[in-house]
Amino acid sequence: MIETPFNYTGSKFKLLEQLLPVFDYTKPYFVDVFAGGGSVYTNVLDKYQKIIVNDIITDLIGIHNSLIQGNDIISETKELCPGKKNPLGFTKLRESYNDTPSPAKLWSLMLSSTNNMMRFNQKFKYNQTYGDRGWNPNTDKKVESFTNHIRQYKDNIRFVSKPFDQIEVSSDKIMFYCDPPYGRIKNDDGSIAKKQISEAGYNAFWKEDDDKRLYDYLKLIDEKGSSFMVSGVLHHDGKTCWMLDKLIQDGYRYQELQFDYNKVSRKGDKSTTEVIITNY
Numbered sequence: 001m002i003e004t005p006f007n008y009t010g011s012k013f014k015l016l017e018q019l020l021p022v023f024d025y026t027k028p029y030f031v032d033v034f035a036g037g038g039s040v041y042t043n044v045l046d047k048y049q050k051i052i053v054n055d056i057i058t059d060l061i062g063i064h065n066s067l068i069q070g071n072d073i074i075s076e077t078k079e080l081c082p083g084k085k086n087p088l089g090f091t092k093l094r095e096s097y098n099d100t101p102s103p104a105k106l107w108s109l110m111l112s113s114t115n116n117m118m119r120f121n122q123k124f125k126y127n128q129t130y131g132d133r134g135w136n137p138n139t140d141k142k143v144e145s146f147t148n149h150i151r152q153y154k155d156n157i158r159f160v161s162k163p164f165d166q167i168e169v170s171s172d173k174i175m176f177y178c179d180p181p182y183g184r185i186k187n188d189d190g191s192i193a194k195k196q197i198s199e200a201g202y203n204a205f206w207k208e209d210d211d212k213r214l215y216d217y218l219k220l221i222d223e224k225g226s227s228f229m230v231s232g233v234l235h236h237d238g239k240t241c242w243m244l245d246k247l248i249q250d251g252y253r254y255q256e257l258q259f260d261y262n263k264v265s266r267k268g269d270k271s272t273t274e275v276i277i278t279n280y
């Protein structure tokens with residue numbers, strides 16, 4: 001399995017062993033609709049003829065796209081990283097990114113941020129704090145094996161940055177993998193609550209009606225005869241995710257994933273059920 005060099009929040013790398021056997025390999029095309037750090041598309045490149053990689057964060061897609069083209073982004077990012085014991089340099093970089101964003105600036109920020117986690121405020125401005133870290137020899141190793149791998153498939157991949165439902169469901173030949181941000185909670189009367197089931201740094205990008213739009217989008221994929229897999233947290237801390245629960249009630253096939261979130265939870269015992277749901 002190829003690891004991407006991003007330590008991305010919500011990365012599916014540790015769950016790949018459970019996801020990879022379940023994708024529909026009878027389809028020739030694959031769309032990673034919420035690609036994030038790219039763990040999933042990276043590990044199915046040899047299985048599909050064409051792959052679309054999408055994420056709403058344009059500079060994140062810019063990083064993936066630049067890395068497949070060549071090494072310029074690597075030298076630029078290394079140069080921009082403020083390094084250790086340089087909080088002022090980090091603040092300046094963050095201001096510069098929020099003024100004039102670029103993929104290299106975003107990558108330097110991610111590498112330098114607390115727990116490598118990116119975070120945006122409601123105005124889409126980067127607001128994560130300094131983590132006293134940066135580019136290190138391990139980053140070099142990961143970047144090398146990642147780029148060596150993905151560059152072999154350069155002609156098969158198309159990178160796009162759009163809200164998920166603008167990715168056209170053009171045929172019945174596509175395997176859509178959807179790994180959205182945490183969904184909204186189901187109210188006792190079955191309606192959708194405002195609150196999301198848990199927090200993530202990119203939640204700012206998940207709009208209030210996106211759960212319903214994703215539900216409709218998955219139904220459209222199904223109607224067109226293409227395949228979908230959606231993954232997410234169904235139950236967390238006694239709450240239920242509206243969208244995943246509705247799909248299960250509709251009768252789609254689902255299975256629980258084995259992952260111990262309690263180990264990383266800072267707030268004690270919060271039992272979590274993570275699932276994948278498929279229409280095939």
Ligand SMILES: C[S@@+](CC[C@H](N)C(=O)[O-])C[C@H]1O[C@@H](n2cnc3c(N)ncnc32)[C@H](O)[C@@H]1O
Pocket residue numbers: 008009010011012013033034035036037038039040054055056057162163164165179180181202205206207210
């Ligand atoms: C759970 S993460 C995906 C993680 C990814 N599977 C990985 O292994 O790294 C969800 C992603 O959805 C993206 N996102 C949020 N809202 C979106 C939208 N409306 N359309 C497309 N992508 C969106 C976020 O930027 C984030 O990268």
